[in-house]
Amino acid sequence: MLNQQISNFTASATSDTTVELKAFAGQQVVLYFYPKDNTPGCTTESQDFRDLHEQFRAANTVIFGVSRDSLRTHENFKAKHGFPFELISDPEEKLCQQFAVIKLKKLYGKEHLGIERSTFLIDQKGVLRHEWRKVKVAGHAAEVLAAAQALHAES
Helix, strand or coil: CCCCCCCCEEEECCCCCCEHHHHHHHECCCCEEEECCCHHHHHHHHHHHHCCCCHHHHCCCEEEEEECHHHHHHHHHHHCCCCCEEEEECCCCCCHHHHCCCCEECCCCCCEEECCCEEEEECCCHHHHHHECCCCCCCHHHHHHHHHHHHHHCC
């Protein structure tokens, strides 16, 4: 997938918006996939992206959080933490499948399919330039920002 064109997608997001990748031509796009709204790791990760939002914007980069949660849950999560970016609801896992983030996970000894915390940086032409898999939350948003800034400087 790396250095390949990302197929256009359309997805429902918070603020009653529909996100279509091709609408962001000319801008870089960060898609960060996370398991569940209002859980400790996911909240911290989203807050870190929130806190760096202005710097991402300065690097011509838009951010979208993606999980399988409902739009209603997303709206509450976004409002509670003041996220300045939209959250995409992917209950049918279309986007999750496109980016291959559904993995077999173990929780309390039981196996289940869930989202593996992953982030993707797409350039202004819709080409995947960076991907982070099995993300550890600490320092991750800053690492993505550094990559977005470097990519923006190249363009």
